[in-house]
Amino acid sequence: MRTCGATPGGPSLDGIDLTKQTVIQGVILKEGENDSVPNGAPVTNGHVRLLDATGEFTAEVPTNQEGQFRFFAAPGAWTLVVQAPGARVEQVLIAAQGVPTDLVIHI
């Protein structure tokens, strides 16, 4: 979820031609007992899969050491499925070319 005022959490976009790419990215955070948005700990052993509008698998990446992920998709509706030990979260989104979709997802 990207809430108003939250700091987008994906990797740096330096060097990416956003006029040509439809970027979907973000960070996966795990809620600790004393954590509140956006102070969760990065999930470094997560897997994020991208499903198309029909629910078909399109791609999957592991989260990096900062809990981040990135996809280069096409404009339209997509679903992210986040998996980590003991957790599974889905996130529906609309992606657009030129404006990166940058998410903070809590599990």
Next chain:
Amino acid sequence: MSRETSLVTADWVAQNLNNPSVAIVEVDEDTTLYAQGHIENAITFHWREDLQDGLIRDLVSKEKFEALLSKSGISNDTTVVLYGGNNNWFATYAFWYFKVYGHADVRLLDGGRKRWELDARPFVTEVPTRTATRYVAKERDNSIRAFRDEVVAAIGTKNIVDVRSPAEFSGELAAPAHLPQEGGQIKGHIPTAKNIPWSKAANEDGTFKSDAELKEIYQGAGVDLSVDTIAYCRIGERSAFSWFVLHELLSVNNVKNYDGSWTEYGSLVGVPVAVGA
């Protein structure tokens, strides 16, 4: 060629971490994964640096393959267990590659890195040392490898299975969505190919579906497996995954992996191309 001889579970690997007759090999596209942590006593091959010729586009020569395995401490009678990230894409590519060079006992860890991680099984960073061997490979077995002329001739006559995502098949995307959408190829697919994404064969945790489910995926898509089949994707690794399903799990002999795949076919001059679903 069966689930019993080609696939091992995470429990089996956990029980054979220190078995000297077993070599566990991680094969990835992302070399940083192994350095971050890997299964205890696993060594690593990089699918490009270790398994591609580098000068021409081809597998490494028989002599280079022998040198790689020899220095890695793998003998002709070693049980090689492959695993990796990306739902085992590059591990199954390596499996197919080991079969091309005739290795006797090669197996795949069901679910690869992902299932291991989701089970919260341990990773280590120590790199093991294995005593060097003198490995002797066989001549390449091209009965499991398709080349471009054969693929063009197969249009309308053999089964051609495009295992990429529907968006790549239709021409909407040029590459899997974790990669930048660039590349010199035009977009689309080989005419008469059926789109049966590799992912249909896998559960969400990366393990393979049951044999009955796997058969239904192909039969349900109208693929007559008594006819010769060629699988392709973008660079031949996802199609190696589907080749593994057909050739190893379902014991279908007449299946080839077209490792030139779309990066070759989509660059050929004058060959027919189809777009749309």
